[in-house]
Amino acid sequence: MLFLIEQWESVRDFIAAGGDVLYVVAAALFLMWAFMIERFWYLASVFPKLRDEIISNWDAREDTTSWYAHRIRDTWISQASDGLGTRMLLIKTLVAMCPLIGLLGTVTGMIGVFETMATQGTSNPRLMAAGISMATIPTMAGMVAALSGVFFSSRLEAKVKIAREKLVDALPHH
Template sequence: MLGFGEALYAIRQFMDQGGPVLYGVLAVTFVMWTLILERVWYFGVVARRDIDRARQNWEQRRERKSWYAHKIRSAMISEVKASLSANVSMIKTLVATCPLVGLLGTVTGMIAVFDAMAVFGSGNARAMADGVSQATIPTMAGMVAALSGVFMSTFIERWAKRASERLEDSLTTDH
């Protein structure tokens, strides 16, 4: 098993092989996962309080059958839905951005390959290999980041939908 210093060295070497665009992929992935973890924390800790507060406010109402009561119920559900689905669109946008940043790495890597070919000709495989690694590593990293984000954004979206449907079902109009 690698020690901490050896792991940092391996990561640094990987980042250097991928070129400067790999740092962009890393930044987008970091922001995306920060938002994902915030949503997981929200659902684990805060969402229950928001849902319980909406239920309590509804249960405290004496009258629940009028048009006005239905509008208040709709507003309560809307507020909780907005809280439940906050940042989901930003997460989806970052998921779509990851492969695009990776493709930018492909373009810059291929430019490095063509530069090496212009300077050294096609006989210097080492110079071309650096450009090829700069072309493939960011693309792969962007796709891996996007796949993890797709899974989690779908999971969060379903979680929010189920929670809002349960809230909607629990706010009965009987009384």
């Protein structure tokens, strides 16, 4: 329990040093990871059942060669692709937004530095250092958040593409 309290204090100190923009970075990071975990879960548990159902429906059809049969096949593939691609654009958007949110923190931190310089003068380096720290920490946090999402979102995209291609290959058209 003491370990958790120490960790919470570290997080609280980090947010205090970086400013309120870190809450926005944390919210974007949480949403991004929640959506990615949901997509990985969908690929691992929901989609295989849907794929098997589509394949069994296709195999049960007597007519698999007519124009109508191919349109039905295309429709099933399209519906499965829509399910696979759900939230992928949102995930990529959140990945791209994290560094921008960090830059917002940089701008607000620099505004704080300039306010300090205007009111206290440039002779107090400690006050300026606190503002510069507040300006750089959100940028770093936004970049780390984005980097954590780039690798896993590209891996997720590859898995989605492979799952779609395997479904197309499993529904032969004669």
